[in-house]
Amino acid sequence: MNSSVTLRDIAKALNLSISTISKALNDSHEIGAETKQKVLDYAKKHHYSPNRMAKGLKEGKTRTIGVVVCSLDNNVIAQMLDGIHKASTDKSYQIIIMQSKESEKLETACLELLYAGGVDGILISPAYETVNFNYLLSLQKSGIPVVLFDRLIDQIHTHKVGADNFKGAYEATMHLINNGYRKIAHLNTNTILSIATDRLNGYKQALADSGIEFRPELLRSCNYTGATTLNENLEQAIKDYMSLEDKPDAIFTATDQISTKCLVLLNKLGYKIPEDIALIGFTNTDLAEAMNPPMSTVYQPAFEIGQLAAEKLISLIERKNFDEGFETVMLPTEVQVRASSQPKK
Amino acid sequence: MNSSVTLRDIAKALNLSISTISKALNDSHEIGAETKQKVLDYAKKHHYSPNRMAKGLKEGKTRTIGVVVCSLDNNVIAQMLDGIHKASTDKSYQIIIMQSKESEKLETACLELLYAGGVDGILISPAYETVNFNYLLSLQKSGIPVVLFDRLIDQIHTHKVGADNFKGAYEATMHLINNGYRKIAHLNTNTILSIATDRLNGYKQALADSGIEFRPELLRSCNYTGATTLNENLEQAIKDYMSLEDKPDAIFTATDQISTKCLVLLNKLGYKIPEDIALIGFTNTDLAEAMNPPMSTVYQPAFEIGQLAAEKLISLIERKNFDEGFETVMLPTEVQVRASSQPKK
DNA sequence: CTGTTAGCGCCTTCAT
């Protein structure tokens, strides 16, 4: 740590006591205006800033928020982190970011580290793999506020902030239907998280509302553990789809990675998009426009999700809303239409 | 902060003194094996973990690294952060990430915050806009180790880790030349950072080595402040290029954002890539394959850059290499050939 | 081998 000027230094320099300095800097009423000014001037001039460690130790707070995400290297996540970052620095909190890499075990390790590190609160978007939330619950029980963002679960009672995945999926599927597609496949992840089921349900509802029968063979859940595995899974899924007797004429993909990888694979396998098969998917990349063809997407307000979640966590930490109950906020998604889902000819 | 079990709690429970517990947990040789075991067992059972704040206060260390980058929401940066994150957690350091948004003023604010927060060291990839590095230098002088990564500058004497930008640019330009292109434009940023000049020099060298004259009108430096501005700048640059009497047949782009935006713009303006104009650029996106057309890229070992930089910083913090001098490491880039730079017909 | 003590920088009573 940098050896900056301390209260003691100022006290010595100004021939005052440490507590006088402390009070002056905290604008206590029991310090004379003149003294106060003198102290403030000196402090500013010498770049005094209170020692985080000492203050934290004293107050039993760290002004630090722990964040657990699947991976840093992911568009949507990066945008959410950006929002979390903004809200946190606005309220002068630091954030510590941990990556679960979709592994339940790693996720628990992250939480343990955060706990040991003494964070004031935790923001988490659970790993796909996670099914057991006991550790998280025990943290919460031991007094650490937890807020869920992006991927929400029912097993824990707290504030939750995510996208309206049901609606987003519904609208994406409807968009395909309105453009003349009837045999719509859905590629999703094999996780118990509601982010997957909500999107699946939105898809099913759109089919139902349009009098289209849901065909189980057009639904595939991909294994997300390891990038290669995902790619292989996807390739197999696509090949299976396309070798069906009654093959799909469109695909609706449920996650950022699946969407972009799917587009690459369709190109690689020689299918024309959207002539052979149309495509729309959840993803936030600003490169959708650059793709071949430009890809229709369901955009999530990722920045806002992160920002709101962080604000809610901080309010929990500071117990501003002592009496208010917990709430779940679902921010609206937006279908961005591009060439990959052009009306069927 | 979570109110966990403290040394005192353990001492009381085991009827031992606080310092005995402390020593036992630190595996001091002056504690009996039996006692040690008893303490360790109790500690594990009750999830003891030392209070970060107390330890930090005592040791004058925070085991925290401050990281300053232009933006979280950027492929290359995210990959570097991933590497920084890995190296840091491997050595049980926390990281605090700050964003400069390419602004010198914001960057200084980030550094001030980090300083006030009491970080043990700083990793920084300077903002494009920054020309004055005095604050950074003053931090270093006051005893905080600083390591530069990604974007390196001469003004500060320390460890530096980046990509071999000269070579990457040279190879990219050579690739175009070898594929028959002769009128190669270069789109860069208007920054004094060597990341820009190195790439420019690599480009020039490749031209020179091939007996091609450098044409100033084929070089444009874009203003990076604000995403819209960049887009407008780029569009204007491209239009200017294409209205030249002797217009370019290829473009080599110098940054991630310029590369991808340039491809979008060329498509938007109706130019065929690579028939009307070929394209290769620095960028790490794994979506290069998905683009229209698949884009040839210069890939930087971003993860490794971050990881190595963090390792070097930690070794500075821990003064492991007290006598060794500072070094600048340039990791090799890799030209990934795709359709956008196909041999000229 | 174990315990006592002091102190890291800050804040908070309680005196003066």
Next chain:
DNA sequence: ATGAAGGCGCTAACAG
């Protein structure tokens, strides 16, 4: 209006 003293949890020097 200012100062003295104690303590947050931990470590390290010094005693026993």
